[in-house]
Amino acid sequence: xxxxxFSYQGLDRVIHEKARLGIMTSLVGQRKGLAFADLKRLCGLxxxxxxxxxxxxxxxxxxxxxxxxxxxxxxxxxHLTAEGRQRFLDYVGVLEKVIRDAAEAGGSEAARPSAPKxx
Amino acid sequence: xxxxxFSYQGLDRVIHEKARLGIMTSLVGQRKGLAFADLKRLCGLxxxxxxxxxxxxxxxxxxxxxxxxxxxxxxxxxHLTAEGRQRFLDYVGVLEKVIRDAAEAGGSEAARPSAPKxx
Numbered sequence: 001x002x003x004x005x006f007s008y009q010g011l012d013r014v015i016h017e018k019a020r021l022g023i024m025t026s027l028v029g030q031r032k033g034l035a036f037a038d039l040k041r042l043c044g045l046x047x048x049x050x051x052x053x054x055x056x057x058x059x060x061x062x063x064x065x066x067x068x069x070x071x072x073x074x075x076x077x078x079h080l081t082a083e084g085r086q087r088f089l090d091y092v093g094v095l096e097k098v099i100r101d102a103a104e105a106g107g108s109e110a111a112r113p114s115a116p117k118x119x
Numbered sequence: 120x121x122x123x124x125f126s127y128q129g130l131d132r133v134i135h136e137k138a139r140l141g142i143m144t145s146l147v148g149q150r151k152g153l154a155f156a157d158l159k160r161l162c163g164l165x166x167x168x169x170x171x172x173x174x175x176x177x178x179x180x181x182x183x184x185x186x187x188x189x190x191x192x193x194x195x196x197x198h199l200t201a202e203g204r205q206r207f208l209d210y211v212g213v214l215e216k217v218i219r220d221a222a223e224a225g226g227s228e229a230a231r232p233s234a235p236k237x238x
Binding site: 003004005006007008009011013016018021022023025026028029030041042043044045088092095096098099101102104105106 | 122123124125126127128130132135137140141142144145147148149160161162163164207211214215217218220221223224225
């Protein structure tokens with residue numbers, strides 16, 4: 001039954017990449033979206049890196065990017081799409097499974113102070 | 120103080136890669152190690168992929184690989200090193216933070232019901 005229980009197929013590679021995981025986690029609570037500059041600060045990314053990763057997320061349909069003006073200054077705002085939100089929730093569900101697996105294996109004293117050893 | 124709270128610096132790239140995450144999670148509960156063939160099955164990897172990722176983990180000092188014979192058949196066994204174990208625990212601690220961040224952002228309805236079981 002449980003073929004390859006540690007293959008973690010559900011760990012969507014588009015989201016799993018470290019910088020993009022930060023971007024998705026930043027955006028998930030922001031129904032009104034986040035400005036490029038705020039996202040950059042929250043994720044500790046350079047302009048170039050953030051642009052590149054946003055493009056990957058946009059092409060995958062997970063993020064929507066709106067460009068407008070605030071007075072004369074260009075303003076770029078980023079939002080999760082409905083699909084992005086759902087896929088992020090699915091992804092987080094798999095992360096939880098990784099943590100449970102680690103804890104059950106007795107490998108997560110961090111998660112479980114006195115972990116029982118499994119035979 | 121919390122500069123770039125979503126940069127997740129602690130998400131060690133050597134461990135974070137999906138296949139290697141499966142390998143590390145498989146090994147963490149196996150004090151006696153796992154045979155190459157078992158690891159392959161548990162992680163759903165091909166010979167070539169498993170070899171390649173094990174080499175990365177070995178070069179990073181996280182995994183030890185012992186080659187011996189069982190009768191005439193070569194036997195390859197893989198173990199976490201003490202450092203590998205510690206770095207995996209640290210890594211899992213950061214994953215837990217990602218899940219907490221997602222839940223706090225209200226982005227983890229999926230995560231909430233079964234939220235972080237801390238002992």
